[in-house]
Amino acid sequence: MxxxxxxxxxxxxxxxxxxxxxxxxxxxxxxxxxxxxxxxxxxxxxxxxxxxxxxxxxxxxxxxxxxxxxxxRKLIKRTFHPGELVLLFNSRLKLFPEKLKSKWSDPFVIKSVFQNGAVELEHSNEDNQQRSWIVNGQRLKHYLGRDVEKFASEMMLVDP
Known part of the structure; x- marks a missing residue:
């Protein structure tokens, strides 16, 4: 061939x-x-x-x-201590449903604070079950609700 x-x-x-x-x-x-x-x-x-x-x-x-x-430069330095009440930022973006609802969820109690900026939160459910998890400290802000309520009640007592 x-x-x-x-x-x-x-x-x-x-x-x-x-x-x-x-x-x-x-x-x-x-x-x-x-x-x-x-x-x-x-x-x-x-x-x-x-x-x-x-x-x-x-x-x-x-x-x-x-x-x-x-x-x-845009990060805000916040210091947290165990026992304080904080609000947690809910980063899930929902465009239309509940658009006027606040993105900051329930007041949580700080269980412990770590050196790297992480914070362990504690929350009790309706069934009085304790839940705890760790989040970034940048997602938290101090909860001033009780102070505002106390201030408002004091103002009511002062004004006749």
Whole structure:
């Protein structure tokens, strides 16, 4: 048939690595390339690529630092103590249902405060079951409801 077993199975000629190397050497000689010049040029290209990668890394790092600075600038430093009442921000976005409802939910009691800013909250259900979970301190604000009620009752007593 005049075909090699590889050609017979795959339908195309097989090129061994030795043949490829020979053809590459022949192309270099034919085009009059100097192996030393191409080697140095390739080395310079690799060094330029490394410089571009380092530059991209530095610019990415500086961008992340700027974004972190702007984010941290907007954070409000609040200190919480165990036993205080706080409101928890409900971050679930509901567009239309209950759109006038407050996003701050029930007053919760602080059980403990951690150094990293996390706070453990405690809440009792209607069945008097205690539930506790840990949340980020940035999602909390102090509950002033009892103080306002006390202030309002004092004002009622003063005004005749």
């Amino acid at each position: 005049g075909l090699s077993p590889f050609q017979f199975v795959y339908g195309k000629a097989c090129h061994f690595p030795v043949e490829m190397e020979h053809k590459a050497l022949w192309a270099l000689k034919f085009l009059n390339f100097h192996p030393n010049e191409t080697q140095s040029k390739r080395r310079n290209q690799l060094l330029e690529l490394e410089e571009m990668r380092l530059h991209a890394y530095d610019s990415s790092r500086s961008y992340k630092d700027k974004v972190k600075f702007y984010h941290d």
